Amino acid sequence: MKLGTLKDGTRDGRLVVVSRDLTGAVAAGPIATLQQALEDWSAAAPQLEALYGELNAGTAAGTFAFDAARMHAPLPRAWQWLDASAFHSHGDLLEKVFGLEPPPEKRSVPLMYQGAGDDFLGGHDDMPLPSDADGMDFEGAVGVVVDRVPMGTAVSAAGQHIRLILLVNAASLRVIAGREAKTGFGFLQSKPATSFAPVAVTPDELGPDGWRDGRVRRPIQVYWNGREFGHPDCGQMGFSFDELIAHAASTRNLGAGTIIGSGTISNANYREVGSCCIAERRGIEMEDFGKPRTDYMKFGDRVRIEMLDAQGQSIFGAIDQRVVQARLP
Amino acid sequence: MKLGTLKDGTRDGRLVVVSRDLTGAVAAGPIATLQQALEDWSAAAPQLEALYGELNAGTAAGTFAFDAARMHAPLPRAWQWLDASAFHSHGDLLEKVFGLEPPPEKRSVPLMYQGAGDDFLGGHDDMPLPSDADGMDFEGAVGVVVDRVPMGTAVSAAGQHIRLILLVNAASLRVIAGREAKTGFGFLQSKPATSFAPVAVTPDELGPDGWRDGRVRRPIQVYWNGREFGHPDCGQMGFSFDELIAHAASTRNLGAGTIIGSGTISNANYREVGSCCIAERRGIEMEDFGKPRTDYMKFGDRVRIEMLDAQGQSIFGAIDQRVVQARLP
Numbered sequence: 001m002k003l004g005t006l007k008d009g010t011r012d013g014r015l016v017v018v019s020r021d022l023t024g025a026v027a028a029g030p031i032a033t034l035q036q037a038l039e040d041w042s043a044a045a046p047q048l049e050a051l052y053g054e055l056n057a058g059t060a061a062g063t064f065a066f067d068a069a070r071m072h073a074p075l076p077r078a079w080q081w082l083d084a085s086a087f088h089s090h091g092d093l094l095e096k097v098f099g100l101e102p103p104p105e106k107r108s109v110p111l112m113y114q115g116a117g118d119d120f121l122g123g124h125d126d127m128p129l130p131s132d133a134d135g136m137d138f139e140g141a142v143g144v145v146v147d148r149v150p151m152g153t154a155v156s157a158a159g160q161h162i163r164l165i166l167l168v169n170a171a172s173l174r175v176i177a178g179r180e181a182k183t184g185f186g187f188l189q190s191k192p193a194t195s196f197a198p199v200a201v202t203p204d205e206l207g208p209d210g211w212r213d214g215r216v217r218r219p220i221q222v223y224w225n226g227r228e229f230g231h232p233d234c235g236q237m238g239f240s241f242d243e244l245i246a247h248a249a250s251t252r253n254l255g256a257g258t259i260i261g262s263g264t265i266s267n268a269n270y271r272e273v274g275s276c277c278i279a280e281r282r283g284i285e286m287e288d289f290g291k292p293r294t295d296y297m298k299f300g301d302r303v304r305i306e307m308l309d310a311q312g313q314s315i316f317g318a319i320d321q322r323v324v325q326a327r328l329p
Numbered sequence: 330m331k332l333g334t335l336k337d338g339t340r341d342g343r344l345v346v347v348s349r350d351l352t353g354a355v356a357a358g359p360i361a362t363l364q365q366a367l368e369d370w371s372a373a374a375p376q377l378e379a380l381y382g383e384l385n386a387g388t389a390a391g392t393f394a395f396d397a398a399r400m401h402a403p404l405p406r407a408w409q410w411l412d413a414s415a416f417h418s419h420g421d422l423l424e425k426v427f428g429l430e431p432p433p434e435k436r437s438v439p440l441m442y443q444g445a446g447d448d449f450l451g452g453h454d455d456m457p458l459p460s461d462a463d464g465m466d467f468e469g470a471v472g473v474v475v476d477r478v479p480m481g482t483a484v485s486a487a488g489q490h491i492r493l494i495l496l497v498n499a500a501s502l503r504v505i506a507g508r509e510a511k512t513g514f515g516f517l518q519s520k521p522a523t524s525f526a527p528v529a530v531t532p533d534e535l536g537p538d539g540w541r542d543g544r545v546r547r548p549i550q551v552y553w554n555g556r557e558f559g560h561p562d563c564g565q566m567g568f569s570f571d572e573l574i575a576h577a578a579s580t581r582n583l584g585a586g587t588i589i590g591s592g593t594i595s596n597a598n599y600r601e602v603g604s605c606c607i608a609e610r611r612g613i614e615m616e617d618f619g620k621p622r623t624d625y626m627k628f629g630d631r632v633r634i635e636m637l638d639a640q641g642q643s644i645f646g647a648i649d650q651r652v653v654q655a656r657l658p
């Protein structure tokens with residue numbers, strides 16, 4: 001099924017069920033928010049699935065036209081947001097061109113940082129940022145939402161906690177990231193608000209060819225100011241989401257509604273399929289020309305991130321955002 | 330005033346007002362949770378202050394005996410938990426003994442990592458951890474809770490967002506932290522659940538001598554298995570909380586209920602006043618003897634962290650916890 005959160009003036013919005021073809025939506029009855037559903041998923045999911053069936057059959061009372069611009073992120077805020085860097089071709093390239101020390105055990109221990117979950121952006125919201133000198137970058141990624149994962153959950157048991165899949169724009173400020181990477185304390189000022197496509201989907205919506213071995217098996221599509229920037233396949237993820245969840249839960253419980261991101265999607269043949277962030281293209285340019293030729297985003301730039309199913313239909317609805325100068329207090 | 334959260338079987342507990350002497354408490358009327366109060370503080374605070382006055386005067390209906398063991402963390406979960414390392418004597422010592430590269434601009438840019446806010450522990454809860462080979466350490470610290478802080482808030486305007494002060498045990502797994510510090514992605518598996526003393530207090534509760542220039546001006550007291558381990562003064566904080574808030578909000582908004590921690594409290598004369606974490610004592614031993622003599626915690630160990638006012642009364646109630654082997658799935 002497909003779920004989203006309608007902006008209704010409250011902080012956490014109103015949970016709605018969205019039709020498979022993204023044309024209609026209906027309020028999720030007594031289940032007010034997606035967080036509420038995730039905290040009691042076994043009770044909520046059958047009710048939501050039943051409503052989804054009615055909605056797709058055209059028999060759900062109260063159906064209204066789906067409008068992506070009226071949608072929050074599926075979780076307008078999350079009690080936990082963790083983002084990995086699970087695509088090896090991306091990490092390997094950036095290490096090489098920036099002369100970085102490879103992280104210890106990089107093929108056996110996932111790289112993952114704790115991100116800010118308190119203030120997400122909807123997929124059609126403007127992205128307010130303070131300065132265009134910070135190296136404003138987009139990052140096309142996928143993510144999963146889990147229910148409560150107990151500390152010490154094994155990789156083999158982790159997948160059963162995956163309830164929803166998300167499409168993500170994990171924006172970065174690359175100039176600040178360079179400094180923060182040297183502190184050992186991780187990324188903080190370099191990670192502004194993260195944005196999400198308007199609809200979250202259960203794994204079955206991707207079909208057996210689109211979701212396998214804890215990985216999304218579809219290409220992502222990233223456009224920058226209307227021009228295609230990359231369309232790498234998500235299936236080349238070096239660690240599965242099962243492995244990422246077990247990594248995150250090794251020394252603590254993960255609360256229901258925790259989101260875990262894949263990190264920038266990247267394929268080994270990035271010269272053919274393109275990239276999902278500007279930093280990677282700049283890395284390729286450094287390899288090819290000795291220095292980057294592509295600048296980071298300017299205010300007014302647009303980013304569009306989408307994923308289509310085998311029939312060419314949008315799965316999550318598009319992320320389609322404009323970067324704007326933040327109005328500071 | 331003093332506020333706490335009673336365990337009542339719900340995920341976020343029940344907000345209670347606690348008497349100044351920590352003997353009585355009363356449910357906070359229509360304001361169900363502390364998060365709810367923080368999201369509309371200007372409306373909630375006068376109601377809570379009025380109730381606090383009645384409680385201290387002995388006239389509040391429904392008063393019951395305060396029992397620290399029945400208390401959650403004041404926020405059982407937070408939409409954002411950020412922890413700094415704001416005591417220079419601590420960082421300088423650990424850099425020296427471990428031969429670490431000093432972080433860039435360490436005296437002008439605070440060190441701060443994004444922590445997990447989804448699953449806090451109450452001050453009298455056991456701390457379940459997976460392995461005593463991970464270097465289990467306590468960290469005595471203070472923290473502030475802010476209401477919503479807009480992106481770009483200046484240091485001079487940051488202090489007005491501080492609504493509550495907390496006493497913190499920001500436990501660490503030092504063996505894992507050593508590996509994670511090398512990844513650039515920050516601390517994740519090395520930071521298990523953080524614990525909080527049962528009562529949060531408004532800054533005025535510390536008095537003009539106890540809260541000044543965005544710093545708590547009282548010593549913390551840390552006991553390990555009943556023996557005093559350290560009592561450094563919190564006033565030697567190298568960055569004020571105002572500076573930490575402005576740092577955190579420079580590229581994003583901070584949601585209401587964000588908690589910002591000071592990091593391990595430490596004084597330059599740590600040989601006299603002792604330490605608030607085992608890692609610092611081990612650093613002193615490396616300096617003195619060439620190698621550490623004190624092992625990290627074992628299962629069954631107890632940690633007690635408290636702060637007393639000028640009259641010797643506990644301000645926040647004590648953190649008093651036992652480290653136990655987690656029962657893994």
